Amino acid sequence: MLVKPNAKQWINEGYIHIASTITICVVMSVSVFVLGTFVTNHYRRIVIPHDLYFPRLTAITQTKESSVYLCHETSRPSLISPSLDVVEFTNSTGFVDLWHSMSDDELMEKATNVPRVVEGPQKVAFMFLTRGSLPLGLLWERFFKGQEGLFSIYLHTSPDFNYEPSNSSVFYKRRIPSKHVQWGKPSMIDAERRLLANALLDFSNQRFILLSETCIPLFNFTTIYNYLINANQSFLSSFDDPRKIGRGRYNKRMGPTITLQDWRKGSQWFEITRELAVEIISDKLYYQVFQNNCWPPCYMDEHYLPTLVNKVRPNLTTNRTITWTDWSGGRSHPTTFRKIDITEAFLNRVRYEPGCTYNGGNSSICFLFARKFHPSTLEPLLKIVPGLFGFNP
Numbered sequence: 166m167l168v169k170p171n172a173k174q175w176i177n178e179g180y181i182h183i184a185s186t187i188t189i190c191v192v193m194s195v196s197v198f199v200l201g202t203f204v205t206n207h208y209r210r211i212v213i214p215h216d217l218y219f220p221r222l223t224a225i226t227q228t229k230e231s232s233v234y235l236c237h238e239t240s241r242p243s244l245i246s247p248s249l250d251v252v253e254f255t256n257s258t259g260f261v262d263l264w265h266s267m268s269d270d271e272l273m274e275k276a277t278n279v280p281r282v283v284e285g286p287q288k289v290a291f292m293f294l295t296r297g298s299l300p301l302g303l304l305w306e307r308f309f310k311g312q313e314g315l316f317s318i319y320l321h322t323s324p325d326f327n328y329e330p331s332n333s334s335v336f337y338k339r340r341i342p343s344k345h346v347q348w349g350k351p352s353m354i355d356a357e358r359r360l361l362a363n364a365l366l367d368f369s370n371q372r373f374i375l376l377s378e379t380c381i382p383l384f385n386f387t388t389i390y391n392y393l394i395n396a397n398q399s400f401l402s403s404f405d406d407p408r409k410i411g412r413g414r415y416n417k418r419m420g421p422t423i424t425l426q427d428w429r430k431g432s433q434w435f436e437i438t439r440e441l442a443v444e445i446i447s448d449k450l451y452y453q454v455f456q457n458n459c460w461p462p463c464y465m466d467e468h469y470l471p472t473l474v475n476k477v478r479p480n481l482t483t484n485r486t487i488t489w490t491d492w493s494g495g496r497s498h499p500t501t502f503r504k505i506d507i508t509e510a511f512l513n514r515v516r517y518e519p520g521c522t523y524n525g526g527n528s529s530i531c532f533l534f535a536r537k538f539h540p541s542t543l544e545p546l547l548k549i550v551p552g553l554f555g556f557n558p
């Protein structure tokens with residue numbers, strides 16, 4: 166069911182136009198810490214986040230069930246008047262500086278008091294959780310071209326990263342005040358909450374999608390926008406995995422607040438509504454329980470949101486993700502696609518993976534985004550994608 170790349174050859178060519186990006190990332194990666202050594206039920210892994218990508222500490226290992234789940238994984242409006250002391254965020258021209266000096270607590274406080282349901286213009290918030298720059302940024306620039314007013318971008322980078330693109334870029338001044346992230350640790354969830362909170366302050370953001378620097382869109386903006394804005398649920402994956410790598414990670418000390426029956430697993434890469442975003446950043450109770458009791462082989466980014474949503478608002482999500490990942494290698498990291506893998510046939514297989522429902526009906530589209538794509542895929546993607554996705558000239 167999951168698509169395998171045509172070839173596993175790894176190409177080691179240099180690409181001049183991304184060389185500077187790579188240089189920055191290499192310099193940064195040298196400076197990151199060894200996270201630690203974990204002995205799990207099955208593996209002993211030394212986790213060193215040394216590549217450009219988010220290293221997965223663990224996998225939603227590919228099996229019959231989980232590959233099905235990857236696809237089938239499958240309000241209480243409080244109308245507060247938007248007269249709060251909000252940073253100038255409601256202007257959608259894109260040239261609004263997102264920088265502010267609020268602490269995380271002040272930010273969460275402000276963002277939990279935003280209206281959950283808002284009339285007026287509807288934007289999709291694209292929230293990039295990255296280390297540094299976006300190697301596939303040019304593809305995203307192309308994707309967003311001409312769509313001003315329908316999207317907002319938020320970048321959570323390493324706090325040391327302070328490169329600012331030119332003012333013609335959609336990423337210009339879209340960084341939010343960020344902190345260090347340790348992969349698989351609570352600081353990862355903190356970064357996601359920070360992104361959500363910043364994005365909630367713009368009341369026209371209705372849908373919130375979390376992306377990494379290795380993600381690509383699978384359709385053009387119009388198609389993705391319509392799919393999301395018209396969806397009556399969120400796409401946050403949440404499922405009960407009876408195996409050791411699911412229920413086996415539950416810690417009894419989480420009870421009675423979280424029972425084994427409540428325990429869920431899911432992909433980190435979510436797409437949620439405004440209403441669910443407010444629920445998530447409002448949570449203190451379950452966050453505490455996780456922070457105190459979720460240790461390797463329990464990883465907060467794989468269990469916290471799926472369990473939280475199951476506890477507080479289970480029918481706000483379809484329980485499936487819309488970000489495609491290839492776990493078919495059966496390893497603890499998903500496949501990273503390289504230049505040689507990028508063909509129209511490959512992209513179409515991912516674009517039209519069958520078997521999903523949408524707003525209660527069958528849908529020919531399961532996934533709107535995919536990962537993980539190596540910087541070397543930029544060149545073929547820029548060649549193939551405009552024609553394939555039907556980008557406006």
Ligand SMILES: *[C@@H]1O[C@H](CO)[C@@H](O)[C@H](O)[C@H]1NC(C)=O
Nearest residue numbers: 255256257258259260261314
């Ligand atoms: C956004 O701000 C600019 C400059 O402050 C202003 O000219 C423009 O009309 C505003 N746009 C909206 C949609 O409020």
Ligand SMILES: *[C@@H]1O[C@H](CO)[C@@H](O)[C@H](O)[C@H]1NC(C)=O
Nearest residue numbers: 259260330331332333334337
């Ligand atoms: C963008 O930057 C250029 C020079 O770098 C400047 O001339 C121009 O006014 C800027 N445009 C905006 C909209 O700020």
Ligand SMILES: *[C@@H]1O[C@H](CO)[C@@H](O)[C@H](O)[C@H]1NC(C)=O
Nearest residue numbers: 240397398477478479480481
């Ligand atoms: C959500 O679930 C509750 C029960 O937990 C049910 O009463 C309600 O109708 C459901 N809402 C929707 C929209 O399915």
Ligand SMILES: *[C@@H]1O[C@H](CO)[C@@H](O)[C@H](O)[C@H]1NC(C)=O
Nearest residue numbers: 239403475479480482483484
């Ligand atoms: C998602 O899963 C929860 C339980 O984990 C369930 O209550 C809910 O109905 C499911 N939603 C859909 C759309 O199947």
Ligand SMILES: *[C@@H]1O[C@H](CO)[C@@H](O)[C@H](O)[C@H]1NC(C)=O
Nearest residue numbers: 397398480481523524525526
């Ligand atoms: C979503 O919309 C579809 C079609 O209108 C409907 O059948 C389904 O019950 C809705 N689901 C929720 C959770 O509102």
Ligand SMILES: *[C@@H]1O[C@H](CO)[C@@H](O)[C@H](O)[C@H]1NC(C)=O
Nearest residue numbers: 519520521522525526527528
């Ligand atoms: C949806 O798909 C399932 C199987 O994939 C099929 O049994 C069902 O009839 C389809 N429903 C509609 C409304 O087409």
Ligand SMILES: *[C@@H]1O[C@H](CO)[C@@H](O)[C@H](O)[C@H]1NC(C)=O
Nearest residue numbers: 385386387388554555556557
């Ligand atoms: C997206 O593709 C559709 C056809 O699939 C086309 O009608 C639309 O104009 C395209 N939109 C953009 C922004 O490229």
